[in-house]
Amino acid sequence: MERITATYYIETPFSSESAATVLAGEQSSGTFVAVPGETEELKYRFAARVESIDHLETVSESAIPGSTSPSGTYHRARVTVSWSVENFGYNLPVLISTLQGNLYEIRQFTGLKLLDIQLPDSYADQYAGPAFGIPGCRQLTGVQGRPLIGTIIKPSIGLTPEQTAELVKTLAEAGIDFVKDDELMGSSANSPFGKRVDAVMDVINRHADRTGKKVMYAFNISGEIDEMLQRYEKVVNAGGTCAMVSLNSVGISATKKICDQRALAIHGHRNGWGMMTRHPLLGIEFPAYQKLWRLAGVDQIHVNGIQNKFWESDDSVVQSIEACLTPMFSGYSVLPVVSSGQWGGQAPETYRRTKTIDLLYMAGGGILAHPMGPSAGVIALQQAWQAAVNGLNVAEAAGKYPEFAKSVEKFGGK
Amino acid sequence: MERITATYYIETPFSSESAATVLAGEQSSGTFVAVPGETEELKYRFAARVESIDHLETVSESAIPGSTSPSGTYHRARVTVSWSVENFGYNLPVLISTLQGNLYEIRQFTGLKLLDIQLPDSYADQYAGPAFGIPGCRQLTGVQGRPLIGTIIKPSIGLTPEQTAELVKTLAEAGIDFVKDDELMGSSANSPFGKRVDAVMDVINRHADRTGKKVMYAFNISGEIDEMLQRYEKVVNAGGTCAMVSLNSVGISATKKICDQRALAIHGHRNGWGMMTRHPLLGIEFPAYQKLWRLAGVDQIHVNGIQNKFWESDDSVVQSIEACLTPMFSGYSVLPVVSSGQWGGQAPETYRRTKTIDLLYMAGGGILAHPMGPSAGVIALQQAWQAAVNGLNVAEAAGKYPEFAKSVEKFGGK
Numbered sequence: 157m158e159r160i161t162a163t164y165y166i167e168t169p170f171s172s173e174s175a176a177t178v179l180a181g182e183q184s185s186g187t188f189v190a191v192p193g194e195t196e197e198l199k200y201r202f203a204a205r206v207e208s209i210d211h212l213e214t215v216s217e218s219a220i221p222g223s224t225s226p227s228g229t230y231h232r233a234r235v236t237v238s239w240s241v242e243n244f245g246y247n248l249p250v251l252i253s254t255l256q257g258n259l260y261e262i263r264q265f266t267g268l269k270l271l272d273i274q275l276p277d278s279y280a281d282q283y284a285g286p287a288f289g290i291p292g293c294r295q296l297t298g299v300q301g302r303p304l305i306g307t308i309i310k311p312s313i314g315l316t317p318e319q320t321a322e323l324v325k326t327l328a329e330a331g332i333d334f335v336k337d338d339e340l341m342g343s344s345a346n347s348p349f350g351k352r353v354d355a356v357m358d359v360i361n362r363h364a365d366r367t368g369k370k371v372m373y374a375f376n377i378s379g380e381i382d383e384m385l386q387r388y389e390k391v392v393n394a395g396g397t398c399a400m401v402s403l404n405s406v407g408i409s410a411t412k413k414i415c416d417q418r419a420l421a422i423h424g425h426r427n428g429w430g431m432m433t434r435h436p437l438l439g440i441e442f443p444a445y446q447k448l449w450r451l452a453g454v455d456q457i458h459v460n461g462i463q464n465k466f467w468e469s470d471d472s473v474v475q476s477i478e479a480c481l482t483p484m485f486s487g488y489s490v491l492p493v494v495s496s497g498q499w500g501g502q503a504p505e506t507y508r509r510t511k512t513i514d515l516l517y518m519a520g521g522g523i524l525a526h527p528m529g530p531s532a533g534v535i536a537l538q539q540a541w542q543a544a545v546n547g548l549n550v551a552e553a554a555g556k557y558p559e560f561a562k563s564v565e566k567f568g569g570k
Numbered sequence: 571m572e573r574i575t576a577t578y579y580i581e582t583p584f585s586s587e588s589a590a591t592v593l594a595g596e597q598s599s600g601t602f603v604a605v606p607g608e609t610e611e612l613k614y615r616f617a618a619r620v621e622s623i624d625h626l627e628t629v630s631e632s633a634i635p636g637s638t639s640p641s642g643t644y645h646r647a648r649v650t651v652s653w654s655v656e657n658f659g660y661n662l663p664v665l666i667s668t669l670q671g672n673l674y675e676i677r678q679f680t681g682l683k684l685l686d687i688q689l690p691d692s693y694a695d696q697y698a699g700p701a702f703g704i705p706g707c708r709q710l711t712g713v714q715g716r717p718l719i720g721t722i723i724k725p726s727i728g729l730t731p732e733q734t735a736e737l738v739k740t741l742a743e744a745g746i747d748f749v750k751d752d753e754l755m756g757s758s759a760n761s762p763f764g765k766r767v768d769a770v771m772d773v774i775n776r777h778a779d780r781t782g783k784k785v786m787y788a789f790n791i792s793g794e795i796d797e798m799l800q801r802y803e804k805v806v807n808a809g810g811t812c813a814m815v816s817l818n819s820v821g822i823s824a825t826k827k828i829c830d831q832r833a834l835a836i837h838g839h840r841n842g843w844g845m846m847t848r849h850p851l852l853g854i855e856f857p858a859y860q861k862l863w864r865l866a867g868v869d870q871i872h873v874n875g876i877q878n879k880f881w882e883s884d885d886s887v888v889q890s891i892e893a894c895l896t897p898m899f900s901g902y903s904v905l906p907v908v909s910s911g912q913w914g915g916q917a918p919e920t921y922r923r924t925k926t927i928d929l930l931y932m933a934g935g936g937i938l939a940h941p942m943g944p945s946a947g948v949i950a951l952q953q954a955w956q957a958a959v960n961g962l963n964v965a966e967a968a969g970k971y972p973e974f975a976k977s978v979e980k981f982g983g984k
Contacts, residue, residue: 222881260844407821430674467636
């Protein structure tokens, strides 16, 4: 029978072996005392199995509180556990409850992080995956041979539909590929969702009629399920190509329902992710997380960016981009969304470390606050990526491209 | 204009004032440089405001990594921030993205926990809240004057529908009020959902016909939205009174859709919660969390239990029970579900600290592994609660009640 495996980074005041056994028991057939009906046959079929334990460092202080070691030492290990697919069938929430459920609360752990998961091929038969992915998003935007260049409407919240559309007009004329609502902007008092769609798509459709280039706009449809479906339909009817969902805030069941419509590319925003990953020994790592959302059918997912304004290290960002670009089954392509304090200056380092142009490269203030205006901001980003692929560093790129040089003057000292 | 307020426990390498200002900016109209269109009028209307800052301790080591203090000190504070309802309208996911979004990733924080939220009264007009709550769950089960006594089907996974129904029969005959699927059990290879509902409800309906007492069984419908709605309907048609949803795994949008059906009491399982709260300076505290789920309409929510088998302290459990029992608007009643390693022995202390009988008191192994059998296990729990309300301690209760005395022998040494 096919099995699902999960790898965890754990810390325990007990032996790693005993802690791993508790994990497997709690997340399959266990409770705190043996009960009638728990036969050996049943255990063999449905019990989780500890597949391997790699012992790592021993420390003298626990990573998170809730349990004390009598010996004053805490053992860390990398543990792999497996479950039969018979336990779940094909049900993402039950899978999540098994992989990430009560085990964070178990006293045998003073640290637990889900690092990665491996799903059997039969999952590819059950889940259609992203409807567009990288090739589909390139096709919808007509961008080949370089990253998609995008921006976020700022201020995050407060602009009217007309002001938003005016900004989109400027950006479209400057050659932008992608624009998105901020995750804080759903339907505000002075920017009702439907009016925003009408105003923005009017600009985008006119621009497309004139130039043949349709800007992809990710409207934030995050909300209750019926409202999301209505707003999705509104975007489709207005000729839009993309909708944004705040994955953690909406949840996987409703997000999958949206992805299942398969008429719009789904921009997966991971806000709230910091809570789930920032502590090194609590939560989930991105390689595991992005697989769950690819199963649900998300086409684009946020990965932060090199030298971002947040806490995340470049190594972690690079790992996330690589995770997205690693094939899952045969396809399930997802476009990594690079953002957070980005401007052209990070392009050379991003390319040097990832060797990919399959990115949606987002700059917020980096475009809208360009000294020569938003149009020059877009041009500077395209220049930065051209330079990056050609192996130029920031100084060399600034010497060659005047718009990018202005970006360096304004943002380079940060 | 009405405002929503949120209180955070923060730690920062900078001054608490500047960190709070960054929080408010990032979660409303801010980005990393000033942009055109960000007028003073717009800021005033949509900007988040720092309402208060209570300075707390200064420490020399950061709670979570990702930012280093040049001075080597980290300041902690309790900060209250507010937003106009105009920013969100009434949209739970956008509210969550605002309260708990990118801010966990901000470099200005080396710790951030959402402690509580206050919602204006207009939310009560928009959200119907729990369809049953405490009075509704009492009415459905016919239990007055004591806690509802419940148990979980164990082994968590592996029993057939017939074995499950046989166990439910034993428990029903013993006088149990409530039984639930484990969160790991959705629809497994040897216990398809529909067959389990048929087998279990046949037992429950026959018992109800004979005795007038209908056991509440929480079938785990967690899954994709359409499947959840089908399974919900199946439970309704079979005469069931309750469905269980793994809140964090399903997400709030789909959970609200389920709650909106208002035909079954919704048992809200919080598995995965440990990741969100176990670190003292990362995530969210239960008083804030349970308000969001009451808005969504959950009727019952897990709070762990006194002397539980998990990491959580009794103080934290008591705080959670009190949060559930604090009225929200005028109603929105939610039944706290006490579980995790519970048997009758914790009843006196639970009552001493909370002075309430408005609980669903769950014992897993505590009932099914009772030395005199499950029937005696149920009786022992009822005895324990009678004793608790009468002010008896464990020893006194054991002296008076033989079934409870046997529980003490078996579980009391743990």
